[in-house]
Amino acid sequence: MHEIYLVAQPNAGKTTLFNRISCEECYVANWPGKTVEVNEARIVHHGKEITLIDLPGINSFKTASREEEITKEFIFGKEGIAVIVVNGESLFRSLYFAVQVLELRDAIVVINKVDSLERKGVHINVEAIKSKIGTEVILVSAIKGIGVNQLLDRCLDFIEGRIRVKRLKIDYGSIENFIEKVEKIVGDRGIAVKTLEGDEYALSLLSDEARNELRKIYDEISELYGNQEQMIAIRRYRFVEDLLRASIREVKASRYSERLDSIFFSRAGPFFLQL
């Protein structure tokens, strides 16, 4: 049995997508070892049985309600297939979250609410996004059912090894050599970046000895550059900005700047630390 997990910030349209795919076969399951319930559904696509899991929405890596903790642990793990649902109505904030997931694990990306983007005259160049983030990107309207079959096809391709994804590697500039050092200690670049951001879950995965070694590296960085968490956020912020600039095009000419502003700064505001 293959498992597909939907991962997203609240309001991305994850549950709408889940319901669209799963029709009647849904049930509520208990997450192993936790008293948290998640929606699951058993589906069959091209003769393959798949369990679809609607993980609790997670606002950011910093928030950690009991429900969000499950989603976070899943992201750090390697099991199953992750489908990240990006909110097309909040592209910047949503992609900022998505790239953090892609730094940690392989996943397929869905950009949802394309019906709404189309209405606004916004065109997304899927190939440009794909080549920058190194994985499959599918445009979907969960409400209208657009792209859903294609998503399931790509999931099967993934399950059966027909597509290969590349782990996302953002260039963190002057602290790259420190990231490499931490990677040698923790064994994974994504986790190395998260530990440098002070992520408590990432730190909890390490031995006391590894944590001590890390402390020395932190001290070195902060002596040289100050706050590494902020440095990472700025670089990641720029990566997403570049990603959007390379892949978003306005089809209609009217109210151009107003709409572009809403894509780049909607909800999150222009200040990266709110992300």
Ligand SMILES: Nc1nc2c(ncn2[C@@H]2O[C@H](COP(=O)(O)OP(=O)(O)O)[C@@H](O)[C@H]2O)c(=O)[nH]1
């Ligand atoms: N325009 C549009 N709205 C959508 C789409 N999918 C979901 N929504 C809306 O987005 C909001 C959040 O959807 P929901 O599925 O509850 O999101 P979740 O929090 O990620 O589970 C709801 O108002 C949905 O109607 C879509 O494909 N297009």
Ligand SMILES: [Mg+2]
């Ligand atoms: Mg939901």
